[in-house]
Amino acid sequence: MLTVVALIVLFGLSCFVQGEVDAYIRRIVNLCLIYAIIGLSMNITNGFAGQFSLGQAGFMAIGAYMVGIFTVPVNLRADVFYAVPMNPHLVNIYMPLWLALIMGGILAALVAGLIGTPVLRLRGDYLAIATLGFSEIIRIIITNANTITNGALGIKNIPSLNDVRYIFLATAVSYILMTLLLSSSYGRAFKAIREDEIAAEAMGINLFHHKNLAFMVSAFFAGIGGGLYGALLGTVDPKNFLFTLTYNFLLIIVLGGMGSVTGSMLGAVIVTAGLEYLRVFDEPLEIMGVAIPLFRPGLRMVVFSVLLMVCVLFWRHGIMGTNEFTWDKLINFLKHPKFGRKKEVQRK
């Protein structure tokens, strides 16, 4: 109930951001929202099902290219594909953004299903390496499929989506769908697999089926997030989807807490907004006429990395751990600020 109210309040806030706030802040809010979707999607495989996968950038690329290829207005396509003409089968197909997003998600999920069949037999580090490799393969295929994706030139002229409300709604719907999945018996099965594969199997949970499902759902939402990302930038380019992009999301989920939905949301906001906030460190600073030599472009990342290390040292399981933010806990805390935690224990 309170969640519904909160969503409405947040939607109102997003309308306000859309109408009143300058483009720079709006951009950051949009990025936070998109990163939240993708962070959450990555948390399904890595945090809930416990399968260490690093393929998110590849699935984002699929979603982003789906949006890139099909939402550019037909009359502008010749301009975009000036080096190699576009594939004649595709040149006249146009999709509205929402359809392209969903198709991108579905295609990403299908690719994940194909990749998952051989790859999900691996565990731990090996799985991470294999998924990382596949995400690079996707990127390289995109780079070389000139008539479809315009190769290394990328696709420009995507009608730019700069509407906080639209992105907010997409995030809210993704959030609700993923939360429903994770709180169902499937979610419990994912967690059981994370905790102990052998015991989970003895309970009759089909390991392969569930790992694949988690992987595909994760890819689906990564595809949607990637599509929104492409639409926000107004241009897609294979270089946007290098594997380093995946680490952003790894950072978000580790910082927010592996296996916590609300943690991923929080992590996305902290990482995206935090990086922007720290921009002061990149600007030259003069104290009493003396320029401090440390303050130059790049210091921001140093400070950020140090903060991250501190975070990981003191909150080893991320800010939320595997806990969730719930209204009960908040109300409890507000009523008894000091004894909030104790009270909770007693109630059990």
Added chain:
Amino acid sequence: MLKVRDLVVAYGGIEALKGISIDVPDGQIITLIGANGAGKSTLLRTIMGLEKAKSGTITYNDEELNSLNSQHIVERGITLVPEGRRIFPNLTVLENLKVGAYLRKDKAGIAEDIKRIYELFPRLEERNWQMAGTLSGGEQQMLAVGRAMMCRPKLIMMDEPSLGLAPLVIKEIFRIIQRINEAGTTVLLVEQNANMALKVAHKAYVLETGRIRMEGTGRELLENEEIKEAYLGKKKK
């Protein structure tokens, strides 16, 4: 009735089971005892579909189980309480029980069974919302048994339920095993604690390095001189 015939299971080239035949009639407690490496756990894991047999057959009510995967074996009413408990440490007690009922869809029945298990193990109800990893060893074992009971098994297999527990707790666990059996569930019990296990067993098998060495009723084996020496720690006079 579960029938195992001439079962051979190998890890790589090494045969852990070298042709084992046992019968588990409905409604009884059947015990397997044997030293480390005798193949007791392997037998249970193979029945559960976690290991593949090299040759031999496993049938349950005249249906062959060899080619089925674990999911379908659970659906047929066979479940395993794994060695070392293997509860899900970062899930709550309640979530652990719910995972146990994973293949069932009847919500009312699940709620009823959770209640029944809490009656059987009041300690678990007190710790309903606690992470299972924070329970004591005995409570974890109770949870593992409770979790297995959640799929309404006809045959429950337990792999060393007394492992690492205090003598008083072991007594409690065995009392519960008997209660479960009296309620109509067949029990296939693997134990190193031969004394306790033979006392509750209707029938028992002694495994030695992958072969059945001896079989008989619990009482017969308890009084057998060889068994006394090898497993019960009493010297031959």
